[in-house]
Amino acid sequence: MTSFTSVTLEVPDPTAADAFYNAFGLGPYVNVRASDAPTTGFRGFALSLVASQPGNVDALIGAALDAGATTLKPATKGFWGYGGVVCAPDGTICKIASSTKKDTGPAARHIDQVALLLGVADVKASKRFYVERGLAVAKSFGGKYVEFDTPASAVTLALYPRRALAKDSGVSQEGIGSHRIVIGSDARPFTDPDGFVWEVASV
Numbered sequence: 001m002t003s004f005t006s007v008t009l010e011v012p013d014p015t016a017a018d019a020f021y022n023a024f025g026l027g028p029y030v031n032v033r034a035s036d037a038p039t040t041g042f043r044g045f046a047l048s049l050v051a052s053q054p055g056n057v058d059a060l061i062g063a064a065l066d067a068g069a070t071t072l073k074p075a076t077k078g079f080w081g082y083g084g085v086v087c088a089p090d091g092t093i094c095k096i097a098s099s100t101k102k103d104t105g106p107a108a109r110h111i112d113q114v115a116l117l118l119g120v121a122d123v124k125a126s127k128r129f130y131v132e133r134g135l136a137v138a139k140s141f142g143g144k145y146v147e148f149d150t151p152a153s154a155v156t157l158a159l160y161p162r163r164a165l166a167k168d169s170g171v172s173q174e175g176i177g178s179h180r181i182v183i184g185s186d187a188r189p190f191t192d193p194d195g196f197v198w199e200v201a202s203v
Helices: 014-024 054-066 123-132 162-169
Strands: 004-011 031-034 039-041 045-050 070-078 081-087 093-098 113-120 136-141 145-149 155-161 175-177 181-185 197-200
Touching: 004 014, 004 155, 014 031, 014 054, 045 162, 054 070, 054 081, 054 093, 093 162, 113 123, 113 162, 123 136, 123 145, 123 155, 155 162
Parallel strands: 004 031, 045 093, 113 155, 181 197
Antiparallel strands: 004 181, 039 175, 045 113, 070 081, 081 093, 136 145, 145 155
């Protein structure tokens, strides 16, 4: 049985990355470690931050930009709510959104939920792969989206079509080389069909 426990981003400069994620508010949700593994273009994943209202989205995006992030998609209202996308200095894509379009209180740099979105070639096939390793499905929408039950982690794990995730993030889906992310678990190491690496999480 596999339990999703942690997210480790592989970055060129761990000290700078730590400073960025702590300033942004993601410090409690991600770990960083040094890596110069070759990578070009879209790395196949994004961190999705959910906030309770638009003002909180703006506060989080502002904190990210002040800490060195760049804008991929400016925050705007949409049919689904309000949100934008930024790119961390290490190249990690972060989506910040709220399902509401109006503020109900003072703006705060507060994150309600964080999800790791893995962009995969075949959502149904990847879902089967993970279910066979013991992950329980919390939500499933055919080949469009799968969310797993991850009680051992502060971060939710979800699958999204790679092409759709890239488009949603405002980048081209093209990319080669390392994903530069390691997923921690309490089970034996393995690599999923899309090349995402799982390791035994350090205690």
